[in-house]
Amino acid sequence: MKKISILLIIGAVLTSVFTSCDYRINASADYPDNAIYQPLAIDGVLYVDKAAVEDMGLPTEGAPVPYYFDKENNKLIINMGVVQSGTELKSFPVKVDVNYSAVNKLIQDGTFDMSVQHLPKAAYTLPETVMMSKDVAGTEFKLEIGGNLFKSSEYYGKTFAIGVRVHSDEVHVTPELSTVVVYIDPSFFLE
Numbered sequence: 001m002k003k004i005s006i007l008l009i010i011g012a013v014l015t016s017v018f019t020s021c022d023y024r025i026n027a028s029a030d031y032p033d034n035a036i037y038q039p040l041a042i043d044g045v046l047y048v049d050k051a052a053v054e055d056m057g058l059p060t061e062g063a064p065v066p067y068y069f070d071k072e073n074n075k076l077i078i079n080m081g082v083v084q085s086g087t088e089l090k091s092f093p094v095k096v097d098v099n100y101s102a103v104n105k106l107i108q109d110g111t112f113d114m115s116v117q118h119l120p121k122a123a124y125t126l127p128e129t130v131m132m133s134k135d136v137a138g139t140e141f142k143l144e145i146g147g148n149l150f151k152s153s154e155y156y157g158k159t160f161a162i163g164v165r166v167h168s169d170e171v172h173v174t175p176e177l178s179t180v181v182v183y184i185d186p187s188f189f190l191e
């Protein structure tokens with residue numbers, strides 16, 4: 001009698017497991033449209049203030065460092081990128097520009113000292129547009145800053161900030177992740 005009861009229980013469990021599974025390629029639901037964002041914006045501010053770059057906490061090894069000083073070309077290179085989310089990747093242009101109000105807000109709320117200056121436009125290069133591809137979710141771009149700026153008598157010993165924003169006419173941008181503010185204290189590579 002015990003064996004029959006156990007066999008009935010096992011049979012009932014197995015029957016419910018195998019009959020309750022329903023395989024679907026995509027569950028029928030309303031999925032949000034594609035959106036773009038900058039992964040570095042999750043922390044809000046990228047502090048460029050020491051030679052040893054800390055681990056970004058990425059799950060794979062070999063990930064690019066967020067910044068480095070290229071001594072050979074006398075440039076501070078900041079690696080940035082834009083990622084698209086959504087169920088189907090698309091190809092489209094993404095505009096990259098400077099958001100001065102993001103820096104001003106951080107100065108006004110006391111996050112940055114009042115002495116922090118906007119990075120002068122003549123000191124950096126930033127692409128105006130990057131292309132997203134339907135083949136990969138992300139695209140990299142670089143903010144390059146000439147090292148001579150930091151050595152000049154006008155700017156020596158100063159700290160700088162720049163807000164780098166991404167946006168698109170074709171795809172929605174996640175507002176709170178559209179801008180990365182880069183804070184730069186160049187003393188670490190001037191020593």
